[in-house]
Amino acid sequence: MIAVNDNFGCLPMSYLFSEVGRRVAGFKSENPEREIIRMDIGDVTQPLFPVVAEAMHKAINDLTCSDSFHGYGPEQGYLFLREAIALHDYKSRGIQIETDDIFISDGAKSDLGNLGDIYSKNCKVAVMNPAYPVYVDDTIIDGRGGELKNGKWSEIIYLECDPSNGFLPALPQEKPDVIFLCFPNNPTGVAIEKKELSKWVDYARNNNSLIIYDSAYEAFVRDERIVKSIYEIEGADQIAIEVRSFSKTAGFTGVRCGYTVVPRNLKGTYSNGEAVSLNSLWNRRQTTKFNGASYISQCGAAALYTEEGKRDIKKITDYYLGNAHIIKRALTNSGFKAYGGENSPYVWASLADNIDSWELFDKMLKRFGFSSTPGSGFGSAGNGFIRLTGFNSRENTERAMSKLK
Ligand code: MLT
Numbered sequence: 001m002i003a004v005n006d007n008f009g010c011l012p013m014s015y016l017f018s019e020v021g022r023r024v025a026g027f028k029s030e031n032p033e034r035e036i037i038r039m040d041i042g043d044v045t046q047p048l049f050p051v052v053a054e055a056m057h058k059a060i061n062d063l064t065c066s067d068s069f070h071g072y073g074p075e076q077g078y079l080f081l082r083e084a085i086a087l088h089d090y091k092s093r094g095i096q097i098e099t100d101d102i103f104i105s106d107g108a109k110s111d112l113g114n115l116g117d118i119y120s121k122n123c124k125v126a127v128m129n130p131a132y133p134v135y136v137d138d139t140i141i142d143g144r145g146g147e148l149k150n151g152k153w154s155e156i157i158y159l160e161c162d163p164s165n166g167f168l169p170a171l172p173q174e175k176p177d178v179i180f181l182c183f184p185n186n187p188t189g190v191a192i193e194k195k196e197l198s199k200w201v202d203y204a205r206n207n208n209s210l211i212i213y214d215s216a217y218e219a220f221v222r223d224e225r226i227v228k229s230i231y232e233i234e235g236a237d238q239i240a241i242e243v244r245s246f247s248k249t250a251g252f253t254g255v256r257c258g259y260t261v262v263p264r265n266l267k268g269t270y271s272n273g274e275a276v277s278l279n280s281l282w283n284r285r286q287t288t289k290f291n292g293a294s295y296i297s298q299c300g301a302a303a304l305y306t307e308e309g310k311r312d313i314k315k316i317t318d319y320y321l322g323n324a325h326i327i328k329r330a331l332t333n334s335g336f337k338a339y340g341g342e343n344s345p346y347v348w349a350s351l352a353d354n355i356d357s358w359e360l361f362d363k364m365l366k367r368f369g370f371s372s373t374p375g376s377g378f379g380s381a382g383n384g385f386i387r388l389t390g391f392n393s394r395e396n397t398e399r400a401m402s403k404l405k
Helices: 016-030 050-064 079-093 108-117 133-141 194-207 278-289 295-305 307-333 357-368 394-404
Strands: 102-105 125-129 157-160 178-182 210-214 240-245 258-261 267-269 275-277 337-340 346-350 385-389
Touching: 016 357, 050 295, 050 307, 079 102, 079 258, 079 295, 102 108, 102 278, 108 133, 108 210, 108 240, 108 258, 108 278, 125 133, 178 194, 194 210, 267 278, 275 278, 295 307, 307 337, 307 346, 307 394, 357 385, 357 394
Parallel strands: 125 157, 125 178, 178 210, 210 240
Antiparallel strands: 102 258, 240 258, 267 275, 337 346, 346 385
């Protein structure tokens, strides 16, 4: 029999959202008469915008004619989309990111895991605690986790986030090589101001660390003091990779399209000390292991940069933010301490008696008929919390929250 990657044997049960889905399905099959409202995974519910659908229909038509047919696309993504991103997401905001710094992906999750291919197996990784589980799970699969002791991996540096620090972690005592940061944060829903994020950029510059900045939720930022891109901070292009997605912004969870910025100013070193550009390594990795996002999804994504597309993004993110406000208010009125939900679609909540997260998940499911994501699935510091998502429809959100009364 084939020898397998031992690191899989170290992974916790199943992937967090698969486990939540399994438990919800189990409850549903035992209680077929009960209505269950999904408030767990951050999966969007509102349809694609007409401008996107039109662009995708046109793309399909292109593929049906020999004159406009597209086979393999560029592994980095089509220039029309990379140019639109560089212009609208960066240059128009005064940030010098060029098309060659941008790589189109099939979504943030894949790239957040795949980036581990380009840094050394010996790199020490730091994650916020709690954090989106992909950072830790991928670190374990790649063999950088060490051993699990008391809910923590021995080789991972945890950046503790709790109510006492407003869920904004302190700079680490021990130096990490790679630091995963996510703002607006999944799961806590907390966003970060420029002054605060500047500390991390300075830290990374002074310590030769690489920041992998997950800004999948930047479109939910409404407050001008809050950072949307890490490259708003001077010098960040020398230490940070930024990962983004159209999933939550424009209903692309099923379509699959996102992008990752690996600035050409970002350098690393081989073990022999020779310097190398991370952009060239990522390009090499992508050209070898990825054939690009589909032409159809990239045409759909490009339509988001039209005036109509931008208006629709604002409208849909306002709608989901409205849901998050409803959730936060309902939880607060029911005796929970609720965080996030401003500049973010997620609400993070706990009860005073510090009940275990899975127990809380079970109670809410059985008593109120809606699911949540147990905070402990995001790391040991998440225990006692649940996360609710603003991505359901307004009607379902109101119905679920009315049950709390
Ligand atoms: C979440 O619920 O945290 C996200 O939807 C999961 C994901 O984006 O993969």
